[in-house]
Amino acid sequence: KIVGRRSIDEIDAQELILSNGVKVIFKNNSLDKDRIVVSGFRKGGLYALDSTRYVSGIFSGSVIPLSGAGEFSRDALSYFLSGKDVSCRFLVEKHRSGVIATSKIDQMETMFQLLFLRWTQPKVDMDLLRQVMDKSIEKYRTIRKTDADLFNMELRNILRTPDYTDREISDTIIENEVKAEWLLPAYNHCFGAAEGYTFIITSDNSLQDIEPFIETYLGGLPTGESCMEYVHKGGKIPVEPVVFSRKAGDSPKAVVSLIFQQDSIDGNIMDLNLKNDVAKGILRMKLLAVLREKMGMVYSVGVSVGATQHPSALCRETISFSCLPDNVQALVDSTFLVIGNMCDDPDSFSGELEDVKTNLIKDWKITKQRSSFWTTQIRNTLYNNIPDWKHITDYEARVKNITSEDVADHIRKCFLKTPVVKAVLLPKDDKE
Known part of the structure; x- marks a missing residue:
C-alpha cells in the first residue's frame, strides 16, 4: 500500500x-x-x-x-x-x-x-x-x-x-x-x-x-531488510608525485597524461561537477592556444574531469596530448606554466569563461529536451544525497554566478595542490 x-x-x-x-x-x-x-x-x-x-x-x-x-x-x-x-x-x-x-x-x-x-x-x-x-x-x-x-x-x-x-x-x-x-x-x-x-x-x-x-x-515486491553497505571501499591514491614512463608505444609519438586525484569532496558533488565543467572548458582553450597555436608541438589537447562519491570520494582530472618524444618535457613545463598563470591572474581568462558559460547553458537547454532528462537528474540527485533541487531549477543562474576567482581557486586546488602522476608512453624505438 x-x-x-x-x-x-x-x-x-x-x-x-x-x-x-x-x-x-x-x-x-x-x-x-x-x-x-x-x-x-x-x-x-x-x-x-x-x-x-x-x-x-x-x-x-x-x-x-x-x-x-x-x-x-x-x-x-x-x-x-x-x-x-x-x-x-x-x-x-x-x-x-x-x-x-x-x-x-x-x-x-x-x-x-x-x-x-x-x-x-x-x-x-x-x-x-x-x-x-x-x-x-x-x-x-x-x-x-x-x-x-x-x-x-x-x-x-x-x-x-x-x-x-x-x-x-x-x-x-x-x-x-x-x-x-x-x-x-x-x-x-x-x-x-x-x-x-x-x-x-x-x-x-x-x-x-x-x-x-x-x-x-x-508494492508487491518482497519485504525485508537489506544490507547494501560497501565491502569494497575503494583503493588508496598516490600522495606523492609519480613519474611513470615506458618505451612501449607502437606510434612514433609519445603519449603524455598528467593525472591529478583527490579523495575528498567539498560541498555537494553537483556543485563540484559544475566547477569541473567550467574549469575543463577554459583550461583546454588556454592549453590549445599555447601548446598548439603558439608552440606548434601538438595537434590537440585533451582535458577530462570526473568525480564520484561511491564507494568513496574520488575526483580525477587528466590533461593529455601526443607529441614528439623530444618535446615532452617542454610541453609539460608549459602546461604547468599555463595553469600557474591562470591561478595568479584570473582576469586573463575572463573571455574564455564567458564563452564556456554560454556553451554550458546552450547544452543544458538541449539536454532538457531529451526524454531521459528527468529520470537522470532525479536519480543523480537522490543517489548522491543532494539536499535540494537548485542544481536543476537554478542551473543557469549557478553558471552565470561563477567568477574567474572561483575557477582559479578550483584549478589551484585540483592541479597545483595535488600530486601529479606523469605517465609517458614512449615509442618502442625511441633512443634515450
Whole structure:
C-alpha cells in the first residue's frame, strides 16, 4: 500500500512511500508520448558483495537476466513478448543495482508484470552460464595484449592500490570463482528484498492511472531488510608525485597524461561537477592556444574531469596530448606554466569563461529536451544525497554566478595542490 505521499514542488513531481520500503518518484513528462518509463536503483551492487562472491556477481548480472524467469524459459519469454512494445532490463553495476523498464501506456501492466516476474522468480540457465564462461575463457586465452595495453594496466595500478575488484578475470579465476550455486544469492543480494529501492516513473499519463500498478507490482515486491553497505571501499591514491614512463608505444609519438586525484569532496558533488565543467572548458582553450597555436608541438589537447562519491570520494582530472618524444618535457613545463598563470591572474581568462558559460547553458537547454532528462537528474540527485533541487531549477543562474576567482581557486586546488602522476608512453624505438 501507499503509506505516505508528498509533493516535490521544486520539480513538479510526486513522491510515494510504499509499505514494503520502496520509494516512488512520479514526474509527468510530455516528451514521453503515450509511454511510461520506470527506472529503479539502489546503492550497493558488486561492491556490496563479499570478495569471494564478486566474480560470481559479475556473471550473475549477465546470465540471470537472459535466463528467462519463473516457468518461462528464455525462448518462451521472448516468444510471449514478441509483437509487444515492452522491455525490462536488470542491471548489476559496481556500486549500484537497478532496473529500467518501458512500454506503451496500453501495455504497461504487461511491463509491470514482467518486472515483477523477473524480480521475484529469477533463475540460472545452466547451459547459458556454461556458454558465457567458455566464451570468457576463450577471449582471455586468445587476446594478445600489446605493450601499450600492459602500460595502461600498470598505470591503473599506480592510480589506485589494486585489489580483487581490479583483477583481470583470467581463465583460472573463472573456473575457480564462478559458482553456479552462488549466482542467485549474489543476484538476490542486489535485488531480493526491495527496501531502499527508489523507482522514478515518467509518463505523459496521470499518476492516478498508474497508481494501481504501482501498488500491485512495486508494492508487491518482497519485504525485508537489506544490507547494501560497501565491502569494497575503494583503493588508496598516490600522495606523492609519480613519474611513470615506458618505451612501449607502437606510434612514433609519445603519449603524455598528467593525472591529478583527490579523495575528498567539498560541498555537494553537483556543485563540484559544475566547477569541473567550467574549469575543463577554459583550461583546454588556454592549453590549445599555447601548446598548439603558439608552440606548434601538438595537434590537440585533451582535458577530462570526473568525480564520484561511491564507494568513496574520488575526483580525477587528466590533461593529455601526443607529441614528439623530444618535446615532452617542454610541453609539460608549459602546461604547468599555463595553469600557474591562470591561478595568479584570473582576469586573463575572463573571455574564455564567458564563452564556456554560454556553451554550458546552450547544452543544458538541449539536454532538457531529451526524454531521459528527468529520470537522470532525479536519480543523480537522490543517489548522491543532494539536499535540494537548485542544481536543476537554478542551473543557469549557478553558471552565470561563477567568477574567474572561483575557477582559479578550483584549478589551484585540483592541479597545483595535488600530486601529479606523469605517465609517458614512449615509442618502442625511441633512443634515450
